[in-house]
Amino acid sequence: MGKVLAGLSGVLAIAPYIALVKIGELLLQAYTTDTAVDSDAVWRYVFLLINTFAVRLFVIGLALSVTHFADVKISTLIREMTLHRLSHAPLGWFSSTNAGRIRKAVHDDIAQIHTLIAHQPVDVIQAIITPLALVGFAFTIDWRLGILAVAAIPIYLGVTARMMRDMGEKTVEMDLHLTRVSATMVEFFTGISVVKAFGTVGKAHKRYQDAADGFSQFYEAWVTPMLRGSSLAGASIAIPVLLAINLGGGSLMVASGWVSPIDVLATTLIALMVPSSIEVLAGMVWAYQLAGAAALRVTQALETPVLPQSDSVQNPQGNRVVFDAVSFAYGETVAARDVSFTLEENTVTALVGPSGSGKSTIAMLLARFNDPDSGRITIGGVDIASMPTHQLYRQVAFVLQDPQLCRMSVRDNIALGRPDASFEQVVAAARKAQIYEAIAALPQGFDTIVGQETNFSSGQAQRIAIARALLIDAPILILDEATAFADPESEAEIQNALSLLVEGRTVLVIAHRPESIAGVDRIIILDQGEVSACGRHEDLLDHPLYRKLWASRQRLTPSDVNEENS
Ligand SMILES: Nc1ncnc2c1ncn2[C@@H]1O[C@H](COP(=O)(O)OP(=O)(O)OP(=O)(O)O)[C@@H](O)[C@H]1O
Known part of the structure; x- marks a missing residue:
């Protein structure tokens, strides 16, 4: 029309x-x-x-x-x-x-x-x-x-048609350059505080600079001959x-x-x-x-890949978690290879291993951050891929390295996973997470808007994330241990909050510091995406990789280290 x-x-x-x-x-x-x-x-x-x-x-x-x-x-x-x-x-x-x-x-x-x-x-x-x-x-x-x-007109059209010959390809190419410039700029600004703190602005800036230079060189090479054609067409x-x-x-x-x-x-x-x-x-x-x-x-x-969703609520028998021959790769990079282990109900299991060994990837497969390429993960005998998302997130809660507070009231931030929670329940969770006093001291209390009326320190943000997980009250918990010790000043409070959080739950800890998980029920050592050994701290002291991880933290006695090296 x-x-x-x-x-x-x-x-x-x-x-x-x-x-x-x-x-x-x-x-x-x-x-x-x-x-x-x-x-x-x-x-x-x-x-x-x-x-x-x-x-x-x-x-x-x-x-x-x-x-x-x-x-x-x-x-x-x-x-x-x-x-x-x-x-x-x-x-x-x-x-x-x-x-x-x-x-x-x-x-x-x-x-x-x-x-x-x-x-x-x-x-x-x-x-x-x-x-x-x-x-x-x-x-x-x-x-x-x-x-x-x-x-x-024929002269004008002839010259213009010549100029426009490979316009389609060039436009796509220009857009690729612009996307690269935009992406590197976002990257640069996202990490600016860290970059500045470490005085490496020049290095981080380089990716953006290279993208911008690439764009200007491409644009100059494309547009210069076009300007001559455009003058001739305009003159006609x-x-x-x-x-x-x-x-x-x-x-x-x-x-x-x-x-x-x-x-x-x-x-x-x-x-x-x-x-x-x-x-x-x-x-x-x-x-x-x-x-x-x-x-x-x-x-x-x-065309973004989507996770297959199931609508039928499942009926798991308990909260025993089983990883059954799970493999996962990011493109060519294999992050989990034929991984099998069990999290018994109400036990704490720690994943340890060198950086890049697949700890985070494997733990987050349980929260369906991705689906395994092969194998399966079950909770109470039910494949998590067949559970509706809302059911899975009632079963599994996680406290990650970056607590990610949203621009909304403190109350809504705590009740993010359970919007139907009453105010009393939110307050109770905040008390258990040892963050109640800090929130109550704010002028608007629990109605204070995060990021607008107040900002929390990383330790406080971690305790809000713990309150969030406490409120969800999921029987299974994934905990990134780095979270717990990122803020030494509030370490004692976080420790207290965490001990309340893990109580009576099936917990999988992504452990970055072997010394902090000595008391857990079970330790799984990962090496290049594979399970290298499992057991209690005492059982694993002879494991070369475990000893190396401890030695790297200088927690082994000198004699232990010498023994290992001999
Ligand atoms: N989003 C991603 N895209 C591509 N490769 C990734 C991604 N995340 C992780 N990897 C790769 O997968 C492998 C396992 O990474 P993962 O983060 O799970 O290890 P990790 O043991 O948790 O490491 P760290 O202790 O340093 O956090 C590594 O080789 C890593 O480079």
Whole structure:
């Protein structure tokens, strides 16, 4: 409908020229016959001019309204589909995915598609129909004047077509460069505090600098030859050139008695109008290319892998967790290889191993951050992949290294996993997590907005995360041990909060410091994604890797270390 209305407005564009020719003919006739001008007829054409102008404005407005309504509907739909898709993506996907890429797809790219839906149908149809209608009218005035009116167009089109030859590929390439610049900028700003603290701004800045340099080199190489072509194309449709062709040629035709001066005037004006319509079209082609590339990226976001979801609530028998021959790889990097172990109910099990041995990956498979490539994980005999997400997260809670407080009230932050919890339950969780006093001391208490009215220290944020997990009251808990000791000042309070949290639960601890897990029920040593040994601290003291991990923390006695080295 938008296109039909735009076509109609394009046809109406010839009305001023018809009025011009008719009024000109009336004036010329009065002049040559030395009679009075037929002013009624002149006014009729003036009214025709005003009316068609008003109708044209109305039709364009209507066409744009139709396309803008369509755009709002389609953009909303695409946003909903993208967000729905992203909300079902494995949690692990977010950490491995470039923040800049997601932001660009969800925000910028969907906005860019606006051009494609809201403006392109109207502008392109108008830009095609208007010059065609004008040129058609010029030919109806006189075919020779019609030819003069379009004489410069083939040169303009030829040069422009040459310039635009590999526009599609180049636009995609430009977009890749821009995405890289955007992603490195997000990376740079996200880590700016750490980078500054360690005085390595230059290094971190380099990735962004390289991306920006890459873009400017590509852009210069692409645009420089285009500028020459663009000057030549512009010169071929410059006003002096068009006036010389149309007025020069037209004057010769008037002298030969083929056409009247009014005809020449009307077709000259048409000749001046046609290139600007074509330029609008060329501009639209460019915008169309950009919007096309944006649409491609949105399509890719819509193809984000999703975790299969089950709707049928399962009935696990207890909370025994079994990892059964679980393997998982990030692309080529194998992070878990044929891993099997059991977490007995109400025991604390620690995963230890060198950095990169797969501790976090394996632990987070239990929270379905990703699904195993092979093998399965069961809770009470039920495969976690067959549990609905809400059921799984009632069974499994986690306290991670970065507690991630949201910009909402402290109360809502604590009740994030259980929005139906009463205020008394939230307060009780805060008390158990040893964070009640700090919250109560805030001017708005539990209604204080985090990140706006207050900010918590990392130790306090960790205790809020513990309160959150306490409130969820899940029987299984994944705990990143780094969390517990990140803030030495509040270590005692965190220890107390944690001992309350782990009580009576099945706990899997991602242990970064072997000395802190000496009292746990079971220790699993991981090496390059494989289970190397399991047992209690005392049982494992002879294990070379375990001894090495301890030695690296200088907790083994010198004699132990010597023994190991001998
Ligand atoms: N999101 C990811 N994308 C690609 N590879 C990853 C990702 N996360 C981890 N890896 C790789 O998987 C392997 C296991 O990493 P993981 O973080 O699970 O080890 P870890 O033992 O927890 O390490 P650390 O003690 O340093 O936290 C490593 O080789 C790591 O480089």
